[in-house]
Amino acid sequence: MTQPFAPGANRIWAICAVAGCVTVALTLMFGRPGGPGEKIPSPAIEAGATEEYGRRLIAQTPEYLGPDAADPKMRRMNSRLACASCHLGAGADPGNLSLATAITRYPRISPRSGGKETIEDRINGCMMRSMNGQALAEQSPEMSAMVAYLRFLADQDAGTGATRKKAHEPPAFRTPERAADLKHGAEVFALRCAACHGKEGAGLAAAKDLVHGFVFPPLWGPNSFNDGAGMHRVLTAARFVKARMPLGNADLDDADAFDVAAYFNSRPRPHIDGLERDYPDRRKKPVDTGYGPYADSFPLEQHSFGPFAPIEAFYRAANQPAR
Ligand code: HEC
Ligand code: HEC
Incomplete structure (x- = not known):
């Protein structure tokens, strides 16, 4: 039987030598199911x-x-x-x-x-x-x-x-009190993410035929998650990025995690129909859900990229029990 991850493995080494992430390469190749060390x-x-x-x-x-x-x-x-x-x-x-x-x-x-x-x-x-x-x-x-x-x-x-x-509890994420800065997010992406996820966020396939998926998964484009996914909410994504990325060296501060999460979520990705039916009780809709309808009148742009504090304050006030 051939070892399906082997072609990808050489590429992991090449990329990781450039990115200087040898531990990550070793973990990816041997410490996971389906690596060259394990038969599938x-x-x-x-x-x-x-x-x-x-x-x-x-x-x-x-x-x-x-x-x-x-x-x-x-x-x-x-x-x-x-x-x-x-x-x-x-x-x-x-x-x-x-x-x-x-x-x-x-x-x-x-x-x-x-x-x-x-x-x-x-x-x-x-x-x-x-x-x-x-x-x-x-x-x-x-x-x-x-x-x-x-x-x-x-x-x-x-x-x-x-x-x-x-x-192992990751450091808590505190939402910056401003809108995400997509331009700065693009800079963080180029500096800290592109070595693995690719300049165009398209990831690095494990092998040419794609059957075995990606060694470094795509962050946007046709092979990534769609616009109804939890990861497409900028605060969910920022929390994940702060706790976990760059893989093996998660050291971003709140501002960088927030901006880079907004950046990759501002890029094109597949669409799923019917999102307007989500959260029938609109007061329970997470503030960073990037699609309407809402129980408030903040613009879509603000629900996608912040600032979130005013939206949170609106719902806090609305949920006060009537006296
Ligand atoms: C050393 C390589 C490496 C770097 C650098 C890195 N990642 Fe990742 N990332 C991975 C791997 C590998 C996974 C998948 C997890 C696994 O397979 O264990 C992943 C998964 C993800 C995911 C979830 C899956 C997806 O495709 O949506 C997101 C989001 C993500 N990374 C964002 C980032 C961001 C943002 C940065 C830069 C701040 C970054 N990563 C830097 C290797 C890396
Ligand atoms: C692109 C990233 C991503 C991928 C890929 C993904 N998930 Fe998730 N998953 C999430 C996020 C984000 C949440 C939490 C959503 C939220 O906070 O609303 C979640 C939540 C869950 C939960 C609920 C966890 C809990 O504690 O309540 C389960 C179970 C789950 N996922 C299983 C899966 C399975 C099985 C697959 C593959 C078929 C999968 N996920 C693929 C991002 C992902």
Whole structure:
């Protein structure tokens, strides 16, 4: 069997030698599922809904569900991200966007849909938006496997999890009291992000055929998340960037994280229809949701890039109980 990540691996070394990020290169190549050190069994043999299949679906999503997946019936998404592009360490890493205890929060009431949301619904939220794809059937082996894996993560976390998580808690993000500066964001991007994510934010594919997705995932363009995704909200993105990026050396301050998040979210990306139906209770809509309608009259531009303090103050005042 050939080693699918090998062609990409040489390119990682080339890029990382330039970027001076040898530790990151080593982690990317050997410390992760699917690196040259580990053989990837064929998806066809692995049809059982086991937690191990779930882990692989999350770590190597494009290979199983991407637009180039071997079996046309399995092609369920148009992006070429992996779930693990945002949920680091296949969701097992603690900190921002960790999935270690995610399953314990469901079912719940979703502010976005206004109704009851199961863990399957939440995963499908990321399938349709972050992955720019379609929902998976609730009873499908893939959905069952991902849920089994999330249950396994939570079981593993119980007991030891709290301490471990605390030790790794990322520095808190405080929203700057101004609109994001896209020009400065572009400078931060060129200096701190482009070496891995590419000058045009298009990422670095693991191999020519794209089946194995990206070593450095795209931040915008046709292979990235769509405009309804959580990562397309500038404060969600800024928190993630401050806690996690540049990978292996997350040292940006609040202002740089805010500006660079606004910059990559100002670039073109796929659109999903029907966004006006989100958040039926508009008072619960996050202030940084970059699409209407709103329960306020602040312009779309301000909801996309700030300043957010006036919008937050408006809702604080509106939610005061009547006397
Ligand atoms: C582009 C980044 C991105 C990708 C790719 C992505 N997600 Fe997410 N995911 C998010 C964000 C952001 C949130 C939190 C959304 C929010 O704050 O509203 C989230 C939330 C979740 C949650 C809920 C976590 C909780 O604690 O409530 C689950 C479960 C989840 N994602 C699973 C997945 C799965 C499975 C995939 C792949 C099919 C995936 N995600 C792909 C960004 C992503
Ligand atoms: C050393 C390489 C490297 C650098 C530099 C880097 N990233 Fe990343 N980034 C990654 C990798 C790799 C992932 C996917 C996580 C994984 O596979 O473990 C990622 C994931 C992301 C994601 C979520 C997935 C997606 O495609 O949307 C965002 C957003 C992101 N990075 C933003 C940034 C920003 C902004 C900067 C600059 C401040 C930056 N990154 C710098 C390697 C890097």
